[in-house]
Amino acid sequence: MATITINGNKLEVPDGMTVLRAAQANGIEIPTLCDHPHLTPYGGCRLCLVEVEGARTLQPSCTLPVSNNMVVKTDTKKVLDARKFVLTLIFSERNHFCPYCQVSGGDCELQNAAYNEGMTHWPLSPNYTTFPMDASHPYIIMEANRCILCRRCVRACGDLVGNYTLGFEERGANSILVADTGVPLGESTCISCGACVQVCPTGALIDRWSAYRGRETQVDVTNTVCVACSVGCKVNVLTRNNSLVRIEGDWEGAVNEGLLCEFGRFDPMKVDCERIATPMIRKNGALKAATWDEALSTIASQLKPLSGKSADGVAALISTRQPIEAISLFKELFADQLGSGMVTTTEEGEFTADSAVYADMVNKAFETDLKALQVAGAVMVVDADLVKDHQVAGFFIKRKLSAGTNLLVVDKKENGLNPFANKVLKAGKGSNAEIFKGLIAAVVKLGLAKGKTAIKAADLDGFAAATGLKTDDYLDAAFVLTSAEKPVFVYENGTDLAVLKELADVVEGELLSLKGGSNSLAASQLHLDKTFKINGHKAAFFAIGDGEASQKSVKEFEKAPFKVVLATYASALTGVADVVLPSTNWLEQEGHYINLEGKTQWAKIAITPAEETWTTVQTLNALAEKLGVKLTADWTKEMHERVSVVEIS
Amino acid sequence: MAKPKVSSDWLAGCAGCHMSLLDMDERIVDVINLVDLRSTPITDLKHPDESGVDVGILEGGINNSYNEEVAVNMRSHCKILVAFGDCAVFGGVPAMRNFFTIEETLRRAYIETESTDESGHIPNDPELAVPMKVHAIQDFVKVDVFLPGCPPSADAIFHVLSELGQGRIPELKGDTLHWN
Numbered sequence: 001m002a003t004i005t006i007n008g009n010k011l012e013v014p015d016g017m018t019v020l021r022a023a024q025a026n027g028i029e030i031p032t033l034c035d036h037p038h039l040t041p042y043g044g045c046r047l048c049l050v051e052v053e054g055a056r057t058l059q060p061s062c063t064l065p066v067s068n069n070m071v072v073k074t075d076t077k078k079v080l081d082a083r084k085f086v087l088t089l090i091f092s093e094r095n096h097f098c099p100y101c102q103v104s105g106g107d108c109e110l111q112n113a114a115y116n117e118g119m120t121h122w123p124l125s126p127n128y129t130t131f132p133m134d135a136s137h138p139y140i141i142m143e144a145n146r147c148i149l150c151r152r153c154v155r156a157c158g159d160l161v162g163n164y165t166l167g168f169e170e171r172g173a174n175s176i177l178v179a180d181t182g183v184p185l186g187e188s189t190c191i192s193c194g195a196c197v198q199v200c201p202t203g204a205l206i207d208r209w210s211a212y213r214g215r216e217t218q219v220d221v222t223n224t225v226c227v228a229c230s231v232g233c234k235v236n237v238l239t240r241n242n243s244l245v246r247i248e249g250d251w252e253g254a255v256n257e258g259l260l261c262e263f264g265r266f267d268p269m270k271v272d273c274e275r276i277a278t279p280m281i282r283k284n285g286a287l288k289a290a291t292w293d294e295a296l297s298t299i300a301s302q303l304k305p306l307s308g309k310s311a312d313g314v315a316a317l318i319s320t321r322q323p324i325e326a327i328s329l330f331k332e333l334f335a336d337q338l339g340s341g342m343v344t345t346t347e348e349g350e351f352t353a354d355s356a357v358y359a360d361m362v363n364k365a366f367e368t369d370l371k372a373l374q375v376a377g378a379v380m381v382v383d384a385d386l387v388k389d390h391q392v393a394g395f396f397i398k399r400k401l402s403a404g405t406n407l408l409v410v411d412k413k414e415n416g417l418n419p420f421a422n423k424v425l426k427a428g429k430g431s432n433a434e435i436f437k438g439l440i441a442a443v444v445k446l447g448l449a450k451g452k453t454a455i456k457a458a459d460l461d462g463f464a465a466a467t468g469l470k471t472d473d474y475l476d477a478a479f480v481l482t483s484a485e486k487p488v489f490v491y492e493n494g495t496d497l498a499v500l501k502e503l504a505d506v507v508e509g510e511l512l513s514l515k516g517g518s519n520s521l522a523a524s525q526l527h528l529d530k531t532f533k534i535n536g537h538k539a540a541f542f543a544i545g546d547g548e549a550s551q552k553s554v555k556e557f558e559k560a561p562f563k564v565v566l567a568t569y570a571s572a573l574t575g576v577a578d579v580v581l582p583s584t585n586w587l588e589q590e591g592h593y594i595n596l597e598g599k600t601q602w603a604k605i606a607i608t609p610a611e612e613t614w615t616t617v618q619t620l621n622a623l624a625e626k627l628g629v630k631l632t633a634d635w636t637k638e639m640h641e642r643v644s645v646v647e648i649s
Numbered sequence: 650m651a652k653p654k655v656s657s658d659w660l661a662g663c664a665g666c667h668m669s670l671l672d673m674d675e676r677i678v679d680v681i682n683l684v685d686l687r688s689t690p691i692t693d694l695k696h697p698d699e700s701g702v703d704v705g706i707l708e709g710g711i712n713n714s715y716n717e718e719v720a721v722n723m724r725s726h727c728k729i730l731v732a733f734g735d736c737a738v739f740g741g742v743p744a745m746r747n748f749f750t751i752e753e754t755l756r757r758a759y760i761e762t763e764s765t766d767e768s769g770h771i772p773n774d775p776e777l778a779v780p781m782k783v784h785a786i787q788d789f790v791k792v793d794v795f796l797p798g799c800p801p802s803a804d805a806i807f808h809v810l811s812e813l814g815q816g817r818i819p820e821l822k823g824d825t826l827h828w829n
Contacts, residue, residue: 099735099742099799105827115827118820121738121795125788128747 004070019061019072020048030074031083031113033090033201034150035062038251038258040159042151046086047113050074058082080117087114092124093173094131095145101203102211109201110148131176136186139207139266140197142177147204149175153196160259162398162420165190177204192262193391198248209269210246214238219245222606225593226264227321227518227586231370231392232595233260237587237606244269244587244607255370255595261391268587273569276582278612287580292614292622295579300626302539302562307627308339312536315342315560318528318616319547320517323591323603326616327519328635330543331526333620337629342530342537346549349529351516355494356524358501359645366501367646368488368510369597373397377484378406380509382432382500384492387416390514390596393490406480410435423477428468433496436503438463442471442478443506451505481507488512494645513645515596517547522594525639525648534559542566542573543616546585549573566619582613589615594639598646652685653814655704656697657733658723659690660716661743661783662709666734667691669800673807680807683814697726704729704813707786710736710743715778717789724790729813732792733806735799737785742799744783751780794819 001012004019006028013022018041023030033045043063050061053071058079061072073079090110098104098111106112114122131144149168154177157166165188169178179188197205219238226233226247234253238245247265251258279295280287290298306313316334318327327345335343349356359365373379373396386394398420401407407421410432418424427435438460443449445457464471481487487509491500494513504511515521523529532553534540540560542549546568549557554572557563565577568585588609594600609615614622624631639648659667667690671677680686687702688694697705705727711717724730735741746754760769786792796809805825812819 097745111827118822118826120797120821120826121732121785121787123787125785126739126744128744128782130748 002066002068002070004066004068004072006072007075013066016065019050019052019059019064019066019070022066023061023072023074028074030061031116032062033109033113033148034152036152036155036199038160039152039155039199042155045090045148045150047083049079049082049086051076051079083113084117084119087117087119088122088124090148091122092126093149094147095126095128096202097126101146102206103203103215105215106217107215108203134179134185135208136184137190137192138186139192139194139209139262140185140190141206141208141211142179142185143204143206144176145204146202147177148202149177150201152199152201153177153205156195156199158402159399161191161193161195161395162401163189163191163193163395166196191387191391192266193260193395194262194265195249195259198258207246207266209266210238214240214245222604223250224587224590224606225518225601225603226260227593227603228261228263228267229390230515230518230520230596231255231390232518232593232597232599232601233264233392234601235260235264239587239606242607255597255599255601256392259392259395261395263389263391271569271585273571275569276567276574276580276613277610278582280580282578287574287577292581292612295581296619296623296626299541299564299579299623303338303541304627306338306340306538309538310339310341312538314338314340314539314541315532315534315537315556316340316541316543317344317346317532317549317553317557318523318543319346319545319549320520320523321547321586322519322543322545322616323589323593324519324522324635324639325591326543326620327523327526327528328633328638329617329620329624329631331528332631332633333624333627333629334541336633337624337627337631342533342535343528344530344532345517345520345523345528346544346547346553347516347520347523347529348531348550348553349524351493351514352520352524353494353529355497355513355515355645356529356642358494358497359643363643365598365644365647366511367598368512369599369646370396370512372486372488372510372512373490374400376400376405376486376488378408378481378487378509380408380410380481380487380489381415381417382410382489382491383413384490384514385411385413385416386490393514393596397490406484408477408480410477423473423480425469425473425477430463430467431496433499434463434466436496436499438467438469438474439478439481440503440506442474443482443503446475446478446482448478448482449506450508451502453502453506481509486510490514511645513596518593518595521596521598521644521646521648522592522635522639525642525644527642532556538562539564542577543583543619544573545583545616566616568613581619582610583619584609584613584615588613589617591617592635594648596646598644598648600639600649652683653704653816654687654698654702655684655706655810655813656687656702656723656727657689657706657708658695658697658719660707660709660719660737660786661712662734662736662741664690664708666708666737666798666800666806669798669803670806672803674803676803676807680810680814683811697723699726701726701728703727704731706731706733707737708733710740710783710785711781711789712743712783713778713780717781720786720790729793729818730786730790731794731796731809731813732786733796734801735797737792738787738795738797739785740783747782751782755780796821
């Protein structure tokens with residue numbers, strides 16, 4: 001610990017802490033621009049300059065470590081004059097025309113900094129050199145005229161996301177933010193995660209979809225959870241007049257720490273499908289508007305006679321984007337009360353069925369969490385393309401690679417992580433079990449096995465041949481796994497999970513599976529993981545909400561004589577259904593979600609739905625009433641009725 | 650104590666700042682009770698007294714030789730000069746033409762506009778003011794008070810005029826400096 005004095009206040013601070021963080025921790029305000037609590041300090045903007053007794057010049061507090069007996073002053077005339085001078089230089093370096101900028105009026109940190117210093121003007125003219133504007137990207141505009149060269153975006157793109165698309169070209173006043181080697185952003189390696197837009201202090205990086213639609217002082221903010229996948233990123237949803245303005249990553253989110261991918265940040269802005277507005281019943285071949293009462297009565301009259309028919313009654317399917325409350329009631333109504341043997345989800349257990357069987361067998365949870373990826377010395381990814389989906393989990397891996405973390409990819413398909421990997425095992429044939437066994441054999445051959453296994457080094461040749469790979473490939477891969485501490489194995493579904501676990505134990509590693517959609521794990525706990533098949537069923541009931549049903553399941557759906565769809569948007573399903581019920585989208589409903597780490601999170605409602613549009617829970621309860629059954633399931637208990645691969649909290 | 654004399658004029662601006670001044674509604678009576686309003690572009694007298702005034706107010710930036718004359722004249726005839734509105738403070742909207750050459754802008758205005766036929770030509774009478782890059786007032790003369798805004802709010806203008814009317818240099822902060 002060090003004892004320092006700031007503005008006459010004696011403070012005890014940990015060694016190595018910067019003067020800025022020490023001041024912030026003790027409620028002393030020092031203005032900053034290039035600093036950000038989630039990024040490494042840069043010391044570029046010079047707005048945080050402070051007086052340090054004995055120092056020759058003013059010092060940037062964001063990069064200055066404290067030392068014992070340091071005396072710091074942040075409120076002297078010298079410091080205040082320096083701040084105004086720094087801001088004057090920044091304003092006159094580029095073209096900062098506030099009057100027509102989207103972030104003017106409260107959202108611009110540069111403008112706010114100037115107002116905080118009481119500046120009504122600055123004594124130098126603007127630059128009047130034109131700096132380029134890049135509007136080639138579908139979501140992001142790069143306006144170099146407003147850039148203050150703080151490099152927050154570069155640090156976010158590299159250190160937080162691990163994509164390293166953004167960088168700077170030229171020097172001094174000619175410094176310019178570029179994508180890759182100077183290509184338009186829309187043609188670059190940018191993955192549209194939007195982290196750069198979220199950290200930009202000025203209007204240099206703008207989200208073109210939400211621009212001009214509302215400043216921070218004009219919008220309502222709802223803290224909720226993204227339901228695009230099982231990572232469960234916490235988001236802040238900005239709305240104005242009950243309409244979506246923008247989605248931002250929640251910096252306080254325990255899972256994602258402020259990061260989002262394009263599916264969570266930008267995709268929800270793009271919805272332009274036709275919305276189902278009222279319940280509809282098919283009469284004489286065409287769907288006609290009806291009341292909820294009429295629609296529910298029609299459904300009840302068709303489903304009641306099917307009660308108790310397990311094999312040829314009603315077949316039901318629900319989207320994994322629905323909250324647990326809805327999935328639990330759905331299972332109770334169709335499986336328990338109506339006795340159907342065909343109740344499943346849109347994913348049909350693709351990513352959860354096999355691991356659930358394994359968990360039942362070993363009877364205990366064993367998986368780790370996403371934080372393990374941040375300290376893993378090596379990561380092996382099996383079949384999961386973390387560049388395409390569950391991207392935020394991919395960020396946690398990609399951003400550690402330059403620090404020395406090794407990456408091994410095992411995938412028969414082309415995997416987006418391949419360019420980032422130290423080693424890729426792309427088997428031409430054979431099963432995953434054989435690849436895992438080959439790796440175990442290679443580890444044994446290297447003499448680095450830390451766990452027990454029956455597989456011998458001599459077995460390596462056999463497994464290499466069975467998978468169409470060379471023994472050297474396996475030895476290289478084994479070296480990647482064993483030359484580091486705390487390896488983590490990320491896998492997509494549970495095929496050959498027993499062998500994968502054996503491999504993990506042999507190198508003292510941990511396992512982490514992706515599980516698919518936002519509530520796939522919860523659905524799996526409720527045993528909703530069958531393949532959907534119509535086999536003489538008299539009715540099909542699809543509660544897809546704002547999700548999508550696979551083409552295969554739609555074809556099955558068409559076989560049923562009586563078809564019901566709960567949907568938010570018009571689609572092929574609603575086109576063939578006999579009864580269509582309007583459903584809320586993810587922003588218009590609330591409920592619980594369990595992410596891939598087993599963490600239960602509450603998704604709060606952000607937009608009030610139209611009166612005619614009901615949540616799945618409302619619909620199921622109303623339908624149950626028509627059928628004369630009472631739904632009483634307690635999902636909190638149901639989640640723990642079977643063992644899962646991961647501890648559910 | 651005689652009431653302070655105040656004169657205003659406008660240069661390369663849109664007159665919006667003077668309209669915002671009028672937006673203070675009935676408070677203008679209080680202002681007139683405090684100051685002696687000598688000349689403005691919207692009252693009878695258009696130029697500051699030859700003997701000088703206490704406060705000179707200029708809306709708009711300087712974008713030709715005539716603006717420069719008016720600004721220099723106002724500066725030499727007043728004790729406190731106020732740059733009124735964004736155009737006067739840093740150039741404002743007209744300053745967007747600084748990204749083009751003067752030749753390009755004159756050609757666009759007099760020859761290339763969609764409603765101009767083949768007889769369009771750039772005027773070059775020697776009596777006309779000579780165009781130049783759009784400047785803030787402070788690029789030519791010393792400014793004492795900066796009142797930014799496009800336009801500044803009526804509240805901010807009232808605050809500045811009432812402070813000057815009572816012999817004080819106004820300080821802009823909080824809601825009069827920026828408004829959300």
